[in-house]
Amino acid sequence: MTQVRKAIIPVAGFGTRLLPISKAIPKEMVPVVDRPLIQHVVEEALAAGIDEIILVTRTGKSAIEDHFDAHFELEHSLATKGKDALLETLSAIAPPRLKVTSVRQPNAKGLGHAIHCAAHLLDKNEPFAVILPDVLVKPQPQGQGCDLGDMVKRWDANNASQIMVEAVPEEEVYRYGIVDCDEPQAGESADMRGVVEKPKPEDAPSRLSVIGRYVLPYRIMELLHDQAPGAGNEIQLTDAIDRLMQEGQTVQAFRMRGRTFDCGHIEGWLQANTTLAREAGFDI
Template sequence: MSALKPLKKAVLPVAGLGTRFLPATKALAKEMLPVVDKPLIQYAIEEARAAGIEQFCLITGRGKTSIVEHFDVAFELERTLEERGKTETLAELRAMAMEPGSLVTVRQQVPMGLGHAIWCARAFIGDDPFAILLPDDLMLCDTPATKQLADAYRETGGNVVAIEEVPRERVNKYGVLDVAEDKGRLVSVKGLVEKPPPEEAPSNLTIIGRYVLMPEVIAHLARMERGAGGEVQLTDGMASLIGKQPFHGLRYEGRRFDCGDKAGFLEAQIAFALKRPDMAPAVREFLKRYA
């Protein structure tokens, strides 16, 4: 096998309207909603960086400028923190600053599905492998989820998607794997189906919002073929690669919180707070009042 190209690029689709969180998201990008004290988009960027990602493309829509500004240098704020001796907070802000030229944005003018959003990043992707992170899926893992995928990519080559088992009655909410061989941690894939009825699903192994894909997926997405829901589905594009390139599902180690759902978002607040030594005792104490 020829040498693998290093995984250095990530695409983060952030064009969604966040209607499930209205009115909070009327004037605020949903990806800027904080879990404890960091917005969802920052968790995703930090996770990607921990996997060795160096270049980032945000697929944005109207009203998303706050996301880009969040990663810009805030000179006045930094000067004020410095004058007030807030060295720890200042260090945190400076640590999240992006390297010049490492963050680009592409506008998805019309919401035509996740596959269309990824196609919008075609110039950024070029001929390189790339990761996709959906910020709504917030991951709590000892080893960052994208790093787990990157490690699997270096092991198998080709395409790797993060997967988890769900109750069969819920498979119609996900892309579902048709399994060729189940090796435990890694699953060899022979087919993909987007949001199948439970009785037609080939398995209960579903794809979550973390992917490492080869650039050849763009050629299929460029056809603009409409799939489930009348949208351009990324799952259909990935399915076109099966049999031509390696394709594996990875049972990642950790927990996923669906922060596109109100209950999932609230659970994430508690779970992430309990992982913080500075907050866990107080959180455990107040939770007793609601038991």
């Protein structure tokens, strides 16, 4: 049984890049093909062997929790009318092994702060995953397994933190956190020397960008507890990861094999819907 059983998913953001869609609807509930974005992400966690989800949320986001809750009246109505296929679809949203817990982020103080809000829900020395829900990670059409699941296996094998990365064009490195490491092959990991937030192309140590999937030790929570604000005057997860490396702990960049869709902005969301709908057989 894998050691990594819990994933923290920060969902407290305002979703400004998706306005006006996200004005009254949490961005995580915006549909991608036939189900909301958050369901895609939870299904990814389940495929990786992770069955406990911790949502870091805020006021106005209750629809996310409701989505994974039981709806007795609706289920009873579908059962009475013999709509078994729809009933099975509802049941698949939250299989019996899935446990969803939520905790509030009282103030928007950055990703590191959001993650630390869930520290009390982890056991001492318990590793955990972090999944940023704006980005969908999907296998290639021919299917190559679950990248997050492979990261979990690598943690199990060597207890080294895993940071998922993908190559981006040189002219776009300024938009991302870029890792400093010897470039691994797809599906492999390499030891990191550091990570630079949004560097100029000429200063970037590589073209490998961090894409929002992490497997980390509990020690990160202890570092975040007293982490000083960094870029944007916010508590940055990357700063705590840098401190982890300074302590001599191994942090590895895992180069993904699949594809990413940045659903945090309109263009990426439209691309995800168009591409994945066609692959699912919808005539669009």
